[in-house]
């Protein structure tokens with residue numbers, strides 16, 4: 606079946622079997638392997654992408670259901686080659702990752718949170734990432750990274766030498 610959608614700002618066309626998940630289409634057809642495969646039944650959040658700006662588990666929808674939708678994967682967040690988004694940069698600075706398996710899903714979830722709520726409380730951050738499992742249990746640093754990203758997006762707590 607043919608599917609037309611937007612992936613990271615570019616119009617794309619896929620030919621997939623009806624049973625193909627969006628997760629498999631992104632990884633196997635588009636070679637966007639930053640979207641990770643974890644439980645494959647909607648529990649871990651490793652496969653999180655943004656669909657029209659909202660976090661979605663790509664293992665739970667078929668590629669054909671993405672007809673006409675705008676998909677953002679971790680590969681689409683950086684403003685330019687060799688650069689990082691503010692959230693990605695904050696995760697690096699605060700050590701918001703260990704093995705990195707949960708990281709793309711966490712970062713995309715954080716992007717969606719901060720877009721809708723630029724100044725979240727710690728509790729709101731915890732709630733936002735509560736459906737994403739970090740097997741390394743690095744939740745403390747992940748929360749601190751999202752807090753730093755919120756500050757940076759608001760123009761405060763900027764890195765030394767950036768002003």
Ligand code: FES
Pocket residue numbers: 641642643644645646647648649650651652653662663664665
């Ligand atoms: S791989 Fe999709 S939620 Fe775990």
Ligand code: FES
Pocket residue numbers: 701702703704705706707708738739740741742743
């Ligand atoms: S950093 Fe290893 S699973 Fe989260």
